[in-house]
Amino acid sequence: MKTIPKSALRFMRLQQVGYEHAQAAFEEDFEIEVLTGRIACQYKKPYDSDLPSDERAIYYIRLPFDSSKVIVSRHPGIVEWFRKYKGIVDAPIVATARPKDVKGKIVYTSGINVGLLKYAQGAYIVRIHRMADIDFDTITAEEIEELGPHLVFVRAAETEISIDADISTAPELPAL
Secondary structure (H helix, E strand, O other), rough: OEEEEHHHHHHHHHEEHHHHHHHHHHHOOOOOEEEEOOEEEEOOOOOOOOOOOOOOEEEEEEEOOOOOOOEOOOOHHHHHHHHHOOOOOOOOOEOOOOHHHHHOOOOEEEOOHOOOOOOOHHEEEEEOOOHHHHOOOOEEEEEEHHOOOEEEEEEEEEOOOOOOOOHOOOOOOOOO
8 A cells, every 4th residue: 555645636547436346446456546534545456455445435446548648737727628628538747848748749738848849749739819818827627618719730840840720630639
C-alpha cells in the first residue's frame, strides 16, 4: 500500500467503481486507488494481497493513458473542456510542457510555444472569440462551450508552420 495525497487524484485517469468491480480488477492486476476520508491509497499486486472492504471507501481503477497525445494547460477549464466536449479523456495533463512531454504527440492546448511545436506531431489549439477578456484561471468548460470555441490544427515543418483553420486534414478527434 502506498499513500498519496487526495489532491493528486485529479491528475490520474481513474474510473470510479464499486467494491466488487474493484476487487475483480485487482485480481486482473489493475492498480486500484481507494479513497477513505482524506487519504488515498494505491493497491497493486504482488505488493498487496487484498483490497480493504470499507463501506465508506470510494474505489477507483487506474486506467492507462494514451501515450500518443497530451493536454498542455495549467487552466482547469481548458482541460475539462477538452475532456468533456472533445472526448480527450485518455491523455495525460502537463501544466508546463518541455520538449520530451510533447515529442511525437498530438497536443491539445489553448496555446503552444512555437519552439515546442517542432517536437510535436501537431497541436489542436482552442480559439475563443475575445480571448484577451477571459480569465482562464476561473472559467469553466461550460462557459467555454457557451462562447462558441473552435479548434485550429497547427503543424510545424522544418522551415514553416502550417495552420489549418479547416481541421479536416488533421488527425481525427475521438467520437463522443
